[in-house]
Amino acid sequence: MVGNSNRVDTFETIKIQPEIPMFQSPFEIHKVRLPPQRTTLQKLRLRLSEIFFPDDPFHGFKNQTWIIKFLLALQYLFPIFQWGPQYNLKLLRSDIVSGLTIASLAIPQGISYAKLANLPPIIGLYSSFVPALIYSILGSSKHLAVGPVSIASLVMGSMLSESVSYNQDPILYLKLAFTSTLFAGLFQASLGVLRLGFVIDFLSKATLVGFMAGAAIIVSLQQLKGLLGILHFTNKMQIVPVLASVFKQRDEWSWQTILLGISFLAFLLTTRHISMKKPKLFWISAAAPLTSVILSTILVFSMRHKIHKIAIIGELPKGINPPSSNMLFFNGPYLALAIKTGLVSGILSLTEGIAVGRTFASLRNYQVDGNKEMMAIGLMNIAGPCCSCYVTTGSFSRSAVNYNAGAQTAVSNIIMASAVLVTLLFLMPLFYYTPNVILAAIIITAVIGLIDFQVAYKLWKVDKLDFLACLCSFFGVLFISVPIGLGIAVAISVFKILLHVSRPNTLVLGNIPGTPIFHNLNQYKDALRIPSFIILAVESPIYFANATYLQERILRWVREEEEYVKANNGSMLKCVILDMTAVTDIDTNGIDTLCELRRRLEQKSLQLVLANPVGSVMEKLHESNILESFGMKGLYLSVGEAVADISSSWKAQP
Amino acid sequence: MVGNSNRVDTFETIKIQPEIPMFQSPFEIHKVRLPPQRTTLQKLRLRLSEIFFPDDPFHGFKNQTWIIKFLLALQYLFPIFQWGPQYNLKLLRSDIVSGLTIASLAIPQGISYAKLANLPPIIGLYSSFVPALIYSILGSSKHLAVGPVSIASLVMGSMLSESVSYNQDPILYLKLAFTSTLFAGLFQASLGVLRLGFVIDFLSKATLVGFMAGAAIIVSLQQLKGLLGILHFTNKMQIVPVLASVFKQRDEWSWQTILLGISFLAFLLTTRHISMKKPKLFWISAAAPLTSVILSTILVFSMRHKIHKIAIIGELPKGINPPSSNMLFFNGPYLALAIKTGLVSGILSLTEGIAVGRTFASLRNYQVDGNKEMMAIGLMNIAGPCCSCYVTTGSFSRSAVNYNAGAQTAVSNIIMASAVLVTLLFLMPLFYYTPNVILAAIIITAVIGLIDFQVAYKLWKVDKLDFLACLCSFFGVLFISVPIGLGIAVAISVFKILLHVSRPNTLVLGNIPGTPIFHNLNQYKDALRIPSFIILAVESPIYFANATYLQERILRWVREEEEYVKANNGSMLKCVILDMTAVTDIDTNGIDTLCELRRRLEQKSLQLVLANPVGSVMEKLHESNILESFGMKGLYLSVGEAVADISSSWKAQP
Numbered sequence A, B: 001m002v003g004n005s006n007r008v009d010t011f012e013t014i015k016i017q018p019e020i021p022m023f024q025s026p027f028e029i030h031k032v033r034l035p036p037q038r039t040t041l042q043k044l045r046l047r048l049s050e051i052f053f054p055d056d057p058f059h060g061f062k063n064q065t066w067i068i069k070f071l072l073a074l075q076y077l078f079p080i081f082q083w084g085p086q087y088n089l090k091l092l093r094s095d096i097v098s099g100l101t102i103a104s105l106a107i108p109q110g111i112s113y114a115k116l117a118n119l120p121p122i123i124g125l126y127s128s129f130v131p132a133l134i135y136s137i138l139g140s141s142k143h144l145a146v147g148p149v150s151i152a153s154l155v156m157g158s159m160l161s162e163s164v165s166y167n168q169d170p171i172l173y174l175k176l177a178f179t180s181t182l183f184a185g186l187f188q189a190s191l192g193v194l195r196l197g198f199v200i201d202f203l204s205k206a207t208l209v210g211f212m213a214g215a216a217i218i219v220s221l222q223q224l225k226g227l228l229g230i231l232h233f234t235n236k237m238q239i240v241p242v243l244a245s246v247f248k249q250r251d252e253w254s255w256q257t258i259l260l261g262i263s264f265l266a267f268l269l270t271t272r273h274i275s276m277k278k279p280k281l282f283w284i285s286a287a288a289p290l291t292s293v294i295l296s297t298i299l300v301f302s303m304r305h306k307i308h309k310i311a312i313i314g315e316l317p318k319g320i321n322p323p324s325s326n327m328l329f330f331n332g333p334y335l336a337l338a339i340k341t342g343l344v345s346g347i348l349s350l351t352e353g354i355a356v357g358r359t360f361a362s363l364r365n366y367q368v369d370g371n372k373e374m375m376a377i378g379l380m381n382i383a384g385p386c387c388s389c390y391v392t393t394g395s396f397s398r399s400a401v402n403y404n405a406g407a408q409t410a411v412s413n414i415i416m417a418s419a420v421l422v423t424l425l426f427l428m429p430l431f432y433y434t435p436n437v438i439l440a441a442i443i444i445t446a447v448i449g450l451i452d453f454q455v456a457y458k459l460w461k462v463d464k465l466d467f468l469a470c471l472c473s474f475f476g477v478l479f480i481s482v483p484i485g486l487g488i489a490v491a492i493s494v495f496k497i498l499l500h501v502s503r504p505n506t507l508v509l510g511n512i513p514g515t516p517i518f519h520n521l522n523q524y525k526d527a528l529r530i531p532s533f534i535i536l537a538v539e540s541p542i543y544f545a546n547a548t549y550l551q552e553r554i555l556r557w558v559r560e561e562e563e564y565v566k567a568n569n570g571s572m573l574k575c576v577i578l579d580m581t582a583v584t585d586i587d588t589n590g591i592d593t594l595c596e597l598r599r600r601l602e603q604k605s606l607q608l609v610l611a612n613p614v615g616s617v618m619e620k621l622h623e624s625n626i627l628e629s630f631g632m633k634g635l636y637l638s639v640g641e642a643v644a645d646i647s648s649s650w651k652a653q654p
Helices: A005-010 A040-052 A066-077 A080-086 A089-116 A121-126 A130-138 A150-161 A170-193 A197-202 A205-222 A224-228 A239-248 A255-277 A279-302 A335-363 A370-387 A396-404 A411-431 A436-448 A453-462 A464-480 A482-502 A547-567 A588-603 A615-623 A639-652 B005-010 B040-052 B066-077 B080-086 B089-116 B121-126 B130-138 B150-161 B170-193 B197-202 B205-222 B224-228 B239-248 B255-277 B279-302 B335-363 B370-387 B396-404 B411-431 B436-448 B453-462 B464-479 B482-502 B544-567 B588-603 B615-623 B639-652
Strands: A506-511 A518-520 A533-538 A575-579 A607-611 B506-511 B518-520 B533-538 B575-579 B607-611
Touching (some): A066 A080, A080 A130, A089 A121, A089 A150, A089 A279, A089 A411, A089 A436, A121 A411, A130 A370, A130 A411, A150 A170, A150 A205, A150 A335, A150 A436, A150 A482, A170 A197, A170 A335, A170 A370, A197 A370, A197 A482, A205 A239, A205 A436, A205 A453, A205 A464, A205 A482, A205 B588, A224 A239, A224 A255, A224 A436, A239 A464, A255 A279, A255 A436, A279 A396, A279 A411, A279 A436, A335 A370, A335 A396, A335 A482, A335 B588, A453 A464, A453 B615, A482 B482, A482 B544, A506 A547, A518 A639, A547 A575, A547 B197, A575 A639, A588 A607, A588 A615, A588 B205, A588 B335, A588 B453, A607 A639, A615 B453, B089 B121, B089 B150, B089 B279, B089 B396, B089 B411, B089 B436, B121 B411, B130 B370, B130 B411, B150 B170, B150 B205, B150 B335, B150 B482, B170 B197, B170 B335, B197 B335, B197 B370, B197 B482, B205 B224, B205 B239, B205 B453, B224 B239, B224 B255, B224 B436, B255 B279, B255 B436, B279 B396, B279 B436, B335 B396, B453 B464, B464 B482, B482 B544, B506 B639, B518 B639, B533 B544, B544 B575, B588 B607, B588 B615, B607 B639
Parallel strands (some): A533 A575, B575 B607
Antiparallel strands (some): A506 A533, B506 B518, B506 B533
């Protein structure tokens, strides 16, 4: 009686059948049963627990003492208490190696992604420090490496830059970035607390594939600014103004910058290619960004008296994250923009973080709790903007490196944060001569991997409407804007569900000879029609959105069958069997439709029989008092029993 | 080979099984088949024809000569050519009786409903003339009686009055009313032409019940103006300002008006009650409005020198509908309001018209073509505003009277129009002394029947979420506004569909002893578990919206089963069977989920088996190349065959 909610609800011990059942004659007829009666309150409780607690998070808490319950709650809220006590030196060694490896990636990525969000580079380093510490305490994934990510940086940069330019008003821009991050965090944490994690499921894979490809193209084009050495560039993020800006400023192109950029881009892409071919050599692409930064900085430093045309990062402030809670604002004309940016970047970073966490957890066969992760990522982004961090989440590239480098626990995030701390305290002057073009090359290498032609082709092959959603989010992001592109794609995905419900399939079934199985005549060529019967399977819940359609469609099947029978001198149609197996729900419109259908068929002297109605449908038919009107001969447990019983009753009374 | 699209597609003759199948041993294993291969274009064509032409409107056109096709098309576009040739004197006699009966109802209703829309009474009579003639040519219903209706009049009046007052700017208000009607007609006709009739299905019964009850209360309260004789009344339609207005103007209450109003209201309600108890006496309530108008007019006329406090209709222009196409406008600040009002009143009048048409058609067992009706109603409302008519549709009360009075064809609409024409030409001066209060009483009697407590109680009993949608549209209309109330109710209905998809049921199945049938253990207490198996039925398509949930939920079922087995020393779990009968569709997220689930279960040394995947799911599994990975032992035609085959293979290799 442990844990199984279904079993607990029935208040009965389940008998186990001692051996494999032998199937006897189908002429023994079984009654269709109602599910066990429940009060409205019980039903509501069950329904709500299935909506909000499908993972049954408290099943370990049952039958425990108060002290153990308290300890379990502590472990539930702070997963560090779960794995902390078992932590040992061997694990630490692995974590130090992986932590230092991701730090070497985190420093150039932090600087680059901050530039992607039009923020000062140092913000990117700050954002790799505090959030990583918070995640190591709250996170339930062992392999997730947190920090700024390309998509969220891009979205924040693009949405804020449309209204405010960092160059014109840096303070306002920073305030907006921090406030948006706070709203992103509040949104993420509240999704976790309210257990509304399923909201992110509405960003389907198709939507995300299209979105990421579009975003990658936009970002790469934006990097042409750095790669070509252009000084005056558009703030807009759509493809048309960006390309226009690139070609309008042709006189600003600098061949030294282009040469440097192209060479390092080639280097980075080559290392990426090598690591993709041989996953064992992951460290080549992991080390490449830091190597490029070091090499290019030395190169520019050594030639600093000869070349002046290459833009460099310049002075970076030394020291740990300064507090920034005074930069947050909760009123004024830009509040709506901050909230909107927060929501969009929040939901995207959450999607990435959770997807990445789940991916690596499934590789090592452990569970990541979605709602807990939302709270962890949310708290990172609530605490972050109070100490100069912008939006962060679990990064795919860093987590992959972390996993490959042998990370064992979230301690690798602490090691990475320590390395970033050392950099912040002592190494900042070394980045003075780092050329901007190298950051552009790093960003392009990172985002180019987001374009996935293979998945897009598979979408086209498998599901055309999914492909359409993918295309819409791709072109929407490219030509309109990130939120509108995503909005259109989500609308198409939801429309697809509604279309499936409002125009469900109805199939004609036939019997597979020698079995009690009835199947779609179209799919199974050996299935045979039963004379005088037409057996229809409805493949959807019967709702207001399809009730009228289904009624007309079923009557059309009957009409066509009658015409066919007449044309072929077959035996006259006498009975319509509706296989209700896939009718998983019914509403009041649907019930009316069934009654109406029965009445219309009776006028044609046809009998309507329901086969295998599921529990919830039986309940509603019972509650609306129409079960009686169907009577004993109108409800059967399976199509086979219905056919056998009805035709034998015809034989009895010819 | 006639008419059955499914049969035509398979390009094969179907064999008919000569007699009832005998069910043999289940150990004969049947292969799961793919549906016949189709190209993308064929699939698209099939899908589109199912979406837009589910009724197969052209099935009569096949294999006909060009002349017959032309005649059929003429009959299709103008149903009058269908029934016209068979028209005879006997039918005409019935139609004259019913036409005159509905005319006696149409005249007072026309005047009253025009007042409900804050329009001059004469517009209501105009609107009962031209649209009725148009419908008699284009309509496919035999019993629908068209004219202005309460709901659409109310909606138009309320939406326009919020911005423009008829008393302050009558010309602008008239222009707005005609232009909105034109847009309503364009919207309705284009829904018909584009065959998008299913849009109106999204107004579920629950939504409409709540909406009509709310609208009835608002309208009745508005009529307190006429019933109490108040002169200065609010333009607003929400319950709070209306009640405030009633009590603020207490000094304007006139006891003579109240006395007259209450007596006639009692008379009308009594006749309505009698007709409801005895449907044979329908003519009592049908004649009551005209009787009341005549009686009260005579009463007021005879006492015209004694009482001055009773408001009367006054001068009405004589003559046929004046042209009004010069009143239509297509620009200016009020265009948005006209379009919005047109859309809302258009969709509501369409819903009423089609529902009423279908109701009476089903009583006499003939078909009403939804898309054709949309075109007919749309053309009524396109032509109407060019000759001083406002929005019209099929009226429930008039059609019921028409049906009961024995109408046989749409000629009864022509008779009614002729009677209205005579009234317009000669009888208008007779209405000079008709008191406004009698119109209020007629309106209240008409709308009070729209409040249906019984249906609301049934909604509560059968489906709580339907009841919630009903409540929301009720209170939304009462306290906010018609479009917002309806919008909330539609959103709840759609949310219900999405909720059902994003949190689908998963059931544990057991075998019903002595049969090959597997059923929900919770619903069937005699169903038995099969040792070493867990059989789960997923009751929904597997989509992006539920893929993650289903994966976690299925893994939780497996975990709970393992815990249960361990606690009870049962035989170890070896195989998970997913019954896919109700999984009517799958998308790319769903396919990934199946693969991931299979991998996760394999890590636990559990086998995943799919039973009975339907055609479209098989197709997608095949196209995404994952069928091979399931192999021969991973796909079965039914749960019974899967259990039998797998357990016998275990016995063979213990």
